Amino acid sequence: MPTPLESEEHKALRSAVAALGKRHGRTYDREALWSEAAKLGYLGVNLPEEYGGGGGGIAELSIVLEELGAAGCPLLMMVVSPAICGTVIARFGTEDQKRDWLPALADGTRTMxxxxxxxxxxxxxxxxxxxxxxxxxxxxxxxxxxxxxxxxxxxxxxxxxxxxxxxxxxxxxxxxxxxxxxxxxxxxxxxxxxxxxxxxxxxxxxxxxxxxxxxxxxxxxxAGLLQLFAGLNPERIMTAAFAIGMGRYALARAVEYARDRTVWKAPIGAHQAIAHPLAQAHIDLELARLMMQKAAYLYDAGDDVGAGEAANMAKYAAGEACVKAVDQAVHTLGGNGLTREFGLASLITAARVSRIAPVSREMILNYVSHQTLGLPKSY
CATH class of the missing domain: 2.40.110.10 (Butyryl-CoA Dehydrogenase, subunit A, domain 2)
Known part of the structure; x- marks a missing residue:
């Protein structure tokens, strides 16, 4: 699902990762997927080329995680190992630390x-x-x-x-x-x-x-704070990607079900009570993705201050959109939404994580209220 803001390279990356995710699907084996993603160069796409990476940035890595999530097989450690730890070491590590860790993080043989x-x-x-x-x-x-x-x-x-x-x-x-x-x-x-x-x-x-x-x-x-936030901003962006992918997966299952499930004369998706909440969920996910793309662009451009604000907003928007999309998907399927067959029930708990971690929605609102709007702090 590429956007007009993406380059041809980004569109190709999105398409290739979507194909990888489709091959593994919701019942994926984490180690097997991690290994294949590494061999294809996806795990280290944000790391410097001179240390075995793809030479891209968080924009590319977020595409990888979002598309795997949309296929039902997100890799949580992508948020941690290449995005946080790999970024911090690439930006601030010694030459020995870079040589020791970055190639191994990129090819998936080591994680942090x-x-x-x-x-x-x-x-x-x-x-x-x-x-x-x-x-x-x-x-x-x-x-x-x-x-x-x-x-x-x-x-x-x-x-x-x-x-x-x-x-x-x-x-x-x-x-x-x-x-x-x-x-x-x-x-x-x-x-x-x-x-x-x-x-x-x-x-x-x-x-x-x-x-x-x-x-x-x-x-x-x-330079502790500077180095710390060099990892925390990518963490927020990647958490947004994780949430958007999860929300897209749930929404796709609901739309498919709503097209086919017929109770009276027409499929249930013809009823506005079903169709409109799903459309709203799609809109919210797309809006969250735009903010995530802005945050990734600012971070990769070296604007740490601008990226901090955008990354928090992206994480907030994506978490809210994900929770609503999953809830509406389960509601659309009714009792089937709670069965293992359709694979949505477990997302109810997982979606809440995107609201809670790595920073709560309330702390993001605190950040925006006093950092962006200039209101006094309450803590």
Whole structure:
């Protein structure tokens, strides 16, 4: 479903990924799809060519995730591994970190999780209590803290952990990013028992004096916020792509059903009570995609400030559109919408995630109200 705003290359990419998604479908095997997407160059499409990537940007990567979602087989770790972690390392990593990680992230042989959320911090990143201190004798970093709702840690080779270091000048804590290997001593995980039906599991992490070499730090210790948001803006854009793809999948199933299902004289799709909500869902998804494309364009153009605003708006719009599309799809199918045969019921829970994570709709409204509209903060 290309748009007039897309280049011929983007349209070709969208068509090719849609074909890949169609081959795998709703009953896809995550590892098999991940492997094939990597071989075709889709996983690393946003990473630099000199490190094995496609040389594109978040615009291209969002197309990949949206089309896989529209086919019923979204890859959640695309939001995390190439979009967040790959972007941060590509922009701020050392040459050794780039050579070590980027080619492997691009070809799918390694993945990286992302750990920022904490039990007592939530959306308030200023309350992050995971701390990193220097061992003055060895130069090593020592990390202590907890993280929660971290996706795919069991299948990731490492986790990019957001910790805080003390500023020697002010004594304040500032955010920094560290690559923590999965088997690092003192780094443990506990799977969270979720009702969400997803291939990727959620974990609570504990860092108990995890010792890391000096080169585990990504980027400049004094540029933490800039580096952090270099990953968070792509995360919001990719979450929007995830939501739009999911919404399109649900809507397509509902439209197909509404065309065929006949109760009285005409298919149920002929009735405005069915047709109009589906049309509204389509409009909302298309509008959300336009904002997502704007956010991706601004980010890829290097406008971090503009991208921050647009990425938040895109994530908000896509989450709302996704929830409404899934709800209307299930309602259109009636009882069939809750059966495994049609594959929509599990999306009811999954769609809510797009409203909640990685930032709640309320926090986005807070952001827009005081950052865009200039209203005073309430927190």
């Amino acid at each position: 999780a992302f750990g920022i959320t904490e039990p007592d911090a939530g959306s308030n990143s200023h309350r992050i209590t995971t701390t990193a201190r220097r061992d003055q004798d060895t130069g090593d970093w020592i990390l202590t803290g907890r993280k929660v709702f971290i996706s795919g840690v069991d299948i990731a080779d490492a986790t990019l952990i957001v910790g805080r270091t003390a500023d020697a000048r002010t004594g304040n804590l500032k955010p920094c990013l560290f690559i923590v290997p999965r088997d690092a001593e003192g780094f443990t995980r506990r799977q969270i028992d979720m009702e969400l039906d997803a291939a990727e599991k959620q974990f609570e992490l504990t860092l108990d004096d995890v010792r890391l070499p000096a080169d585990a730090l990504v980027g400049d210790e004094d």
